[in-house]
Amino acid sequence: MRLLASLHESADRAGVVVTPHGSLSRHELLGRAAGVAASIAGAPIVAVEAVPALSTIVTVTGALLAGVPIVPVPPDAGVSEREHILRDSGATLLPAGLAAASAATVPAEPAPSTAALVLYTSGTTGPPKGVVISRAAIAAGLDALAGAWQWTAEDTLVHGLPLHHVHGLVLGVLGPLRLGSGLAHTVKPTPAAYASTPGTMYFGVPTVWSRIAADPAAARALAPARLLVSGSAPLPVPVFDALAALTGQSPVERYGMTETLITVSARADGERRPGHVGTPLPGITTRLVDEAGAVLPTDGETIGHLQVKGPTLLDGYLHGGDVRPPDLVDGWFPTGDVATVDPGGWHRIVGRASTDLIKTGGYRVGAGEVEDTLLRHPAVHEAAVVGVPHPDLGEQITAFVVADPVGAAELIDFVAGRLAVHKRPRVVHLVDSLPRNAMGKVQKGLLTTD
Template identity: 50%
Template sequence: MDVLFPALREASPRPALRFGDRALSYRELAAVAGPLTRRIGGQARVAVWATPSLETAVAVVAALQAAVSAVPVNPKTGESELAHIVSDSAPTLVLAEPGADLPGPLAALPRLDIDPYARDGEDQELPYEPGEETPALIVYTSGTTGPPKGVVIPRRAIARTLDALRDAWRWTAEDVLVHALPLFHVHGLILGVLGPLRRGGSVHHLGRFSTEGVARELAADGTMLFGVPTMYHRLAAEAGGNPALAKALGRARLLVSGSAPLPLTVHERIAAATGRRVIERYGMTETLMNTSVRADGEPAPGTVGVPLPGVYVRLVDDNGQAIEESDGETVGEVQVRGPNLFVEYLNRPDATAAAFDGGWFRTGDMATRDAAGNYRIVGRKATDLIKSGGYKIGAGEIENALLAHPGVAEAAVTAEPDEDLGERIVAWVVRAETTVSAPPAAPTGPADPTDPIAPTAPVDEASGGPRPSASELVDHVARQLAPHKRPRVVHFLDALPRNDMGKILKRELHA
């Protein structure tokens, strides 16, 4: 296999990593990684206490060079989940920053503190690169349908994904990536840290997200920004009244959003304030990256773009048959194959076998495909595909319609059983602090006389508060989309439950 990080092998003097005011060049990173690879060499797996720090980045790089599988651990993981991860992955050593207070299951393991500025006498050469199928990382899923599963990611998947993004994003060694994402998952660690190192560029990690930090780094030498929708929502809200932030975002070469769909309203506000479009990409732990809007392609807001080079993507219907239509309307499950795929779920041959359909990985995500080949994710098969009144409806398009109302700050859409419809659409809404009502609504009712859904919808307005009312939002969705896609129940909340990546935890809404 080719060298994973050529600039590291060459001990380049170029800047590599910067976290806050602490930084390492490639030469310095090689000098500390070389001795560290020898200290951890021979281990089967090591756990990495994945704080957003220079120590975490150094630990993962050293493990990759030593051909030791690294298991990034979220420092906010609960006790029972952590116990499962440690028992399942069986690391023989934990790498952490000095002074970190490790919880029980990790505290019981041998520990090695990482000093990113340690020098062990003369520089030592890095070991030979292992084969491309060598497991590099074991990243645990969120565990929404049971105990988290360990996704075994080989070096091949990391290299091929990052090279495909080089093509799609025109990513070069001259790029300086700015981000503030956690380092225990694909987006923050593989794309955000290993991506710049693969290219020979550099990463500036803010440690903690702030609009001030983004403005400062992009106004200096930052050329790319990686974020999640909650970050871009805050940037959009502030950029309109903050010329310095708008100018900094506008000078970035590339703004990338991922991990969840970016609402169209945020796309529009960022573009209006900065003149710069945010592009979206689509991936998951098991597949790394599958599709992206291209940096040199046509703008495609609301979509996750086209398949990356070397990646094959298809939509299938409920019978597993490939969907040939590219009409932007027909919904199917996304299946993927290519060199970006994981090897297996650790210790779970049953789950691994069930995840594949004749070599195609079943993502569980539902999407449409337009005439230009762009995919639009409408939600998860298990939670976001709603079958109501004979229609298949994606929760994502209803959420976008709700967010287009000026009185809505946040929105989530789920389903619940309905004797007549099969499932009825339920909206969960956080109202904007200052709202402006939409134009008066026409009476709600089926525009199409063949619409089987009744014209009225029960609503929950018990929480009171400012407008918009539930009935106003129901009518708004009916006008924006179609009457059969309007919510049947509307709940108002102070906030939506989210995980560390900003993804809405829909299962907690009904709980």
């Protein structure tokens, strides 16, 4: 089966891909992408500046038709980051808005094991790493989501997410091209853009959904949709609750990362629990282990390091033209995240082991639980919780909060009255804003008490 199966169907639909600046039917997209494929045939690897435009979608589609791995370069990448990506991958950067002539001949489908994308992802240390993802992994991931979300050709997906991440590119562009649904890309994921663009499915990150929840008129405009999907970071429970109240439906959360694609999700026709990301998708298995690698119980309480196994895993990391296999643990991929899993398989992501698992006074505390509680205070708009080294406690729970006028002591007491007292922040810093990356994730490493 072809990776971009719906592009090759004989039936056509006007406006399969729509942006504020134009649209392409299935036939037009296939013709233009085939022209790109012909122009880059035989290239070892190429790169594209992943601007939010039809040109990026055409170029990525063309590379996939040609079987040439493609590197989407973030359009806001600084000079050093751009140079690193191009040097590390060895990719040739294609001209901006590459406009190859349409071609009638479509190349033969490459082997499923062929590398499709090289997505650069930032780790906690060092420069970004090039994650090599095969055609087979993308197909397996999208097909699993099609079942979980009842995603069909009758859907129209709306989003304005960047086109250089799994969320915006793999799910948000390749998903429609494989499954046949329409795509309306709003360029920016603003409440006004989403509210004015009709669709049946909407994709967003927590920052997007938080802003929509704060705009009741925009949120109510999404009520006719059948699925609101949140990912890339945990969705705060207050935002989950607000969306449910304003739209009449709870959002669907899912979990994944660049190296694994999407592995866990709530279902379109199933339960949706605030603070949880669902159960493993078909073909995916997960487990929790402790620091020594011993398997932990799935009792809904025990926090452990999350490992996953399945057909959506990366091939490896690209470096100097070679692909270094990932460091698996008996076939399991260590995600670097910590989580709880209940007896029914429901996963709650505590956060990154390096920043969100706080060991304080002999207790293990998940930063997300404290953040969600702080967000329930009427004065609080944003919250980030970290562990700061402490001579007595080991780590001290410390909160950075964006809020209307409120005292730090009041926020500490607010948490202590709703969670176990050892989970309260010992220190609260009131700040003007939290540092975030392009996907809206808080960059906790940039938080400072100085």
